[in-house]
Amino acid sequence: MRNFFRSLKPTRDKRRRSESPDSHAPSQTTTEASIGVPPPAAVPAGPDYPIGVPSKFAPDGTVQRFPGNTIVSHLSSASPFYASLLSLHAKLAASPLASLYALLPPESWHMTVFEGVCDTVRNPGHWPKDLPVDASLAHCTSHFVRKLESFQLGPAGQPPYGIVATGFSSFAVGIGVRVRLRSAEEEERFRKVRDRLAETLQVRHAHHDYYELHISLAYLLRYLNKEQKAELGALLKEHFEGMPKEFELGSPEFCTFEDMFKFDRLFYLK
Numbered sequence: 001m002r003n004f005f006r007s008l009k010p011t012r013d014k015r016r017r018s019e020s021p022d023s024h025a026p027s028q029t030t031t032e033a034s035i036g037v038p039p040p041a042a043v044p045a046g047p048d049y050p051i052g053v054p055s056k057f058a059p060d061g062t063v064q065r066f067p068g069n070t071i072v073s074h075l076s077s078a079s080p081f082y083a084s085l086l087s088l089h090a091k092l093a094a095s096p097l098a099s100l101y102a103l104l105p106p107e108s109w110h111m112t113v114f115e116g117v118c119d120t121v122r123n124p125g126h127w128p129k130d131l132p133v134d135a136s137l138a139h140c141t142s143h144f145v146r147k148l149e150s151f152q153l154g155p156a157g158q159p160p161y162g163i164v165a166t167g168f169s170s171f172a173v174g175i176g177v178r179v180r181l182r183s184a185e186e187e188e189r190f191r192k193v194r195d196r197l198a199e200t201l202q203v204r205h206a207h208h209d210y211y212e213l214h215i216s217l218a219y220l221l222r223y224l225n226k227e228q229k230a231e232l233g234a235l236l237k238e239h240f241e242g243m244p245k246e247f248e249l250g251s252p253e254f255c256t257f258e259d260m261f262k263f264d265r266l267f268y269l270k
Contacts, residue, residue, distance in 0.1 A: 049221065049222065049223075050172065050173055050174070050219070050220040050221070050222070050223060051172075051173050052173060052174065052219040052220070053219070053220075053221055055120070056219060056259070056260050057102045057219050057221060057260070059221060060221075061099075061101075061102040061221055063102070063259045063260060063261050064259060065258055065259055066118065066119075066120070066257075066258075066259055066260065067118070067119045067137055067256070067257065067258050067259075068116060068117050068118035068119055068121075068137065068256070068257055069116040069117060069137075069140070069141050069144060069254070069255065069256045069257070070112060070114070070115055070116035070254075070255055070257065070263065071112070071113045071114040071115075071116060071197065071252050071253065071254050071255070071269070072110040072111065072112050072113060072252065072253055072255055072263055073110060073111050073113055073159075073161070073249035073250060073251070073252055073253065074109065074110045074253065074263070074265075075109045075110060075111075075215065075247075075249070076247075076248075076249075076250070077106075079244075079247045079248075080244045080247070081165070081243070081244045081246075081247035082106075082109070082247075084239075084242075084243040084244055085106070085109065085177075085215075085217070085243075086106060087239070088217070088236075088239050088243070089103060089106060089217070091235060091239065092175070092217070092218065092235070095231075095232070095235060096231075097224075097228055097231060097232055099221070100220065100221055100222045100224060100228065101174065101175060101218040101219060101220050101221055102218060102219045102221055103217065103218045104216060104217055104218060104219070104260060104261065105261055105262075107262070108260065108261055108262055108263060109215055109216075109217070110215065110263060111163065111179060111213055111214070111215055111249055112213075112214075113193070113194065113197075113252040114194055114197040114198070114201070114252075115203075115205055116144070116201075116203070117137070117140055117203065119137040125203070125204060125205050125206050126203070126205065127140075127203065128140065128143065128144075128201055128202040128203050129202040129203070130143075130202045131143060131202075141256060144201055144254065145254070145266065147200050147201060148200070148201075148254050148267075148269060149267075151196075151197070151200055151269060151270075152270065153193060153251075153252075153269055153270060156189045156192065157189055157190075157192065157193040157196075159248075159249065159250045159251050159252075160248040160249060160250055161181065161182075161186060161190060161248065161249045162181065162182030162183070162186055162246065162248055163179050163180070163181065163182060163213075163246065163247055163248065163249055164179060164180055164181070164182050164245055164246050165177050165178070165179050165240075165243070165244075165245045165246075165247075166178045166179060166180055166245075167240060168236045168240065169214060171220060171224050171229055171232065171233075172220075173219065173220060174216060174217070174218050174219040174220050175216075175217045175218040175220075175232075175236070176214040176215055176216045176217055176218075177214060177215040177217065178212065178213070178214050179213045179214060179215060180213060181213075182246065193252075194208070194211070216260075219260070251268040251269060251270070252268070252269045253265040253266075253267070253268055253269070254266050254267055254268075254269065
């Protein structure tokens with residue numbers, strides 16, 4: 001349980017333009033934390049709210065339009081792991097702290113395989129190098145469709161992918177389950193698929209090589225104080241101790257989204 005939580009430095013306003021669909025994308029300042037709630041971080045003087053507010057959620061929790069495309073694997077609703085997350089979702093909804101975060105609907109739960117693009121984020125590394133920066137999102141999606149229709153996962157990249165839950169993310173951005181591939185061999189073949197997607201789509205995010213796999217459950221609407229972190233951390237720690245840790249994911253799906261509540265599949269990668 002050494003890695004139950006992971007501490008992240010609060011992200012300041014200057015990084016808001018680099019937002020992605022992922023709520024828990026890691027930074028280079030990621031460090032390991034011991035068992036328990038991560039040490040309280042000072043609320044930064046920059047933004048009044050955590051990343052994701054107001055771009056993805058209004059301060060009152062109303063979901064905002066934030067369109068883009070991405071490659072994900074949705075969780076199977078038939079798995080014991082999914083059932084456990086449903087139970088956690090209910091606990092989080094009933095918590096006295098529920099007004100401090102926006103829960104994502106269970107049908108949106110997924111693990112991101114490759115981030116794709118967001119319409120409002122077009123700086124280098126977040127937009128395909130072979131498209132003009134002023135190209136429309138619809139044109140970008142069509143561009144990706146043409147490339148991905150002929151993309152082959154290959155024998156080494158075929159699902160299912162064995163996944164292991166290792167803990168929960170810290171409270172810098174939201175609430176998410178940190179996961180990894182089941183073995184070093186599966187990790188290697190999965191990372192090679194990501195490398196090939198980056199080459200095919202001509203998008204390589206700055207954190208591509210050390211991207212931390214995760215399943216997002218909620219976005220923070222406010223920074224948490226020490227007592228709130230302790231209370232939420234205790235809830236998550238208790239749940240983690242009893243939840244299934246291993247599950248499988250199927251074929252990656254090329255999806256579009258208008259907001260963080262729904263990821264519409266266009267097709268499966270083959």
